[in-house]
Each structure stands twice: as structure tokens, then as C-alpha cells.
């Protein structure tokens with residue numbers, strides 16, 4: 001039996017009706033048996049759902065946000081389907097479900113679980129529309145709910161995959177279908193042991209493609225982006241970028257670890273473990289080769305720049321003039337772990353621990369609250385974390401001009417600086 005091909009289309013590739021038409025042309029030229037399509041929410045829908053939730057939590061009126069979101073999807077449908085097509089009733093029904101859910105109580109204690117139910121809605125509506133459009137174009141696909149097979153624990157918002165259970169469900173439930181029909185499903189969402197909806201972390205649809213590819217023993221996974229492939233810097237931020245024709249799994253994983261947002265950081269590992277190549281291709285130039293990430297790529301030393309915005313630098317100073325020791329680091333990491341916060345950069349001095357973390361709702365205040373009794377804490381918000389892999393000699397300086405540098409670290413292969421515009 002032929003190995004499954006997995007294609008993943010993110011928010012940019014389904015951001016409007018023209019984009020969905022383009023997606024259908026990509027599929028038309030490549031459709032075959034054992035074909036799995038993963039789609040994300042349309043455009044910035046997930047951000048809109050997050051804002052809507054923030055308003056609800058603050059007790060503000062969010063009805064206009066819901067109406068705008070619904071209108072956005074209805075207009076996409078109007079650009080794709082004739083009047084009276086069944087998709088309009090399906091979209092109407094999904095928004096009714098969203099409305100009902102939003103009438104339930106939300107507070108800080110049930111926020112994460114509530115979040116997963118609401119925010120995964122973007123993928124549910126998007127996948128309905130795209131599946132209906134492909135069928136309307138006589139490209140027969142079967143719509144499947146990813147929550148049937150992507151099993152996770154109950155860490156809402158950052159759910160961890162139960163790989164064994166997921167592989168079993170993929171084999172027993174989806175493989176037989178894939179032998180006859182392509183499947184279209186959602187990225188980003190899963191379900192916990194009690195069947196409650198979970199999400200895999202923001203931008204997690206690339207990861208879903210990797211989970212399903214690994215679980216189905218796929219031949220390859222392809223993620224379709226608005227860029228020609230993986231470049232040595234984000235072309236939206238830096239000029240004179242260079243595309244990598246190929247990258248090793250390790251190189252790619254390292255770039256994503258430091259924050260190259262073109263691929264979700266968890267995507268590479270399951271593919272590397274299973275030896276499945278990952279292609280990053282442009283949905284605008286689908287015949288162009290893009291970037292192939294695989295096990296046999298030659299190493300390179302092209303300076304590669306990664307920028308993470310919205311960073312917070314927090315410094316914990318011991319209050320009694322003892323020196324920093326293991327116990328202090330342990331205390332800080334214990335709380336970071338409890339709050340599901342990842343350290344993007346760490347620096348130790350004799351009397352302080354400095355960490356750089358992503359800005360996340362409520363998290364900073366909770367961290368301060370928990371560690372205040374033990375440390376004198378200072379923090380700076382609104383920062384950028386610049387990482388240069390394989391920096392050229394004195395190459396970093398150009399990226400620091402016009403910036404105040406709050407923290408800097410360099411090793412032979414990596415330069416990092418926390419910067420703020422002056």
C-alpha cells in the first residue's frame with residue numbers, strides 16, 4: 001500500500017475565498033489515495049477568538065466580535081459557493097454552537113479549558129468550508145474530526161500527545177478510510193481522556209501534520225506557506241534573505257527552538273524520529289521546490305537570524321547576599337514549570353538569575369506573586385530576543401544599532417541579545 005502524503009495548509013493559505021480556490025488547485029493537481037489534508041483556522045481567526053475570550057473574561061460586550069467573525073466566514077463562503085448551498089446552514093449552525101458555549105460561565109479557574117473549546121472552533125469552521133469547497137469542485141474528500149484520533153492529556157492550551165493511543169486510533173479509524181478516500185481534518189485540536197477538547201499550543205497545526213504523519217507512517221509531510229521555503233531570516237522583517245534548499249532535522253529544530261515561526265517548534269522531532277521528510281513549500285508557487293528538511297542534508301554555516309518579539313526579561317535577585325546556588329534556580333524553574341512558561345534565555349550572575357520569557361496573559365503577575373517572598377524581582381516588558389546562528393565575525397553589531405541591549409550572550413555558534421529600540 002502506498003504511504004500517506006500529508007499536506008498542511010495554515011491560516012494564510014485559507015485567509016479568503018481566493019486563497020481557498022488556490023488551495024483547491026494545488027490539491028487538484030496532486031490528489032491521490034492515501035492523502036491527508038490538515039487545515040488551520042482562516043486568516044487571523046484564532047487571534048479574534050482569543051480577543052473575544054479576553055473581552056468575555058473582562059465582562060465586556062463581545063457580541064460585535066462574534067458578528068464580525070461570522071460575517072468574515074459567510075463572506076468567504078459567498079465567494080466560493082452559489083446561494084443556498086448547504087455550507088451556509090453548516091456555518092450558521094457552528095456559530096450557533098459557539099454562541100451557546102459563550103453563554104456559559106468563564107473565570108480564571110476554568111479559563112484554559114474554556115479557551116480550548118472556544119479557540120479550536122476556528123479550525124472546525126474552516127475545515128468544514130474547505131472540505132465542502134473541495135467536494136463542490138469534485139475533489140472528493142472526507143471531513144474528519146481530528147479529536148477522534150489526536151489523543152492528548154488534559155493540559156489545556158498546551159496539551160501533550162498520547163502517541164501510542166493516537167497511533168492506534170489512526171491505524172484503526174483513519175487508515176481504512178485513507179485507502180479509499182482522502183481525508184481533510186483540522187490542525188491544532190485534540191481531545192483528552194475524558195473526550196474534552198484540547199489544543200496543542202498556538203500555531204500548533206504544523207505539529208498536528210507531524211503527529212498524523214508519524215502516526216500513519218507517512219511518506220512525507222508538506223506545509224504550505226506564503227514564503228518560498230525556510231529562509232535564513234523572516235523576509236517580513238529582514239531584507240536580503242536566502243532560501244535553504246535543504247536543511248537537516250537538527251538545524252531546522254534549532255531554528256524553531258529559538259523562534260523561527262515558519263515551523264512550529266514541536267514539528268521536527270516526530271518526523272525526525274520516524275525519518276519522514278518535511279517539505280516547506282510556497283502555496284503561491286506550488287511547483288517550486290521549496291525546502292526539504294531531512295536526515296541527509298549537508299550541514300551549512302549560513303548566518304541565520306531569528307527574532308522573537310513580545311519578550312519579558314525578569315531578574316530574580318537573592319535578598320540576603322548569599323550567592324546564587326542550585327536551590328534558587330530550582331525554585332524559579334519549579335514555578336516556571338507550574339505556569340507552563342518556557343525560558344528563552346537564561347543568565348546567571350553571583351546574586352541574580354535573569355530569564356527571558358514570552359509575554360502571556362496573567363503569567364507574569366502569577367510568577368511575581370509566587371516568587372516575591374524569596375527574591376527581589378525586576379522586569380522589563382516589550383522586548384525583542386535576537387538570536388543569530390552561525391554568526392559571521394562582528395556580524396551581530398549591525399542588528400544592534402539603534403537598540404539598547406539589556407542582556408547579551410555568545411557561544412561559538414550562537415549569539416543572543418535582548419534588545420529594545422532606543
Ligand SMILES: Nc1ncnc2c1ncn2[C@@H]1O[C@H](COP(=O)(O)OP(=O)(O)O)[C@@H](O)[C@H]1O
Nearest residue numbers: 010011012013227230231233234236260261262
Ligand atoms: N526563517 C524563516 N523563513 C521563512 N519564513 C519565516 C521565517 N521566520 C519567520 N517566518 C515567517 O513565517 C511565516 C509563515 O508562517 P505562518 O505565518 O505560521 O504560516 P501559516 O500560519 O500560514 O501556517 C512567513 O510569512 C514569514 O513571515
Ligand SMILES: N[C@@H](CC(=O)OP(=O)(O)O)C(=O)O
Nearest residue numbers: 010011040046202203204205
Ligand atoms: N489556528 C491556530 C493553529 C495554527 O497553527 O494556525 P497556523 O497554521 O495558521 O499557524 C493558531 O493560529 O494558533
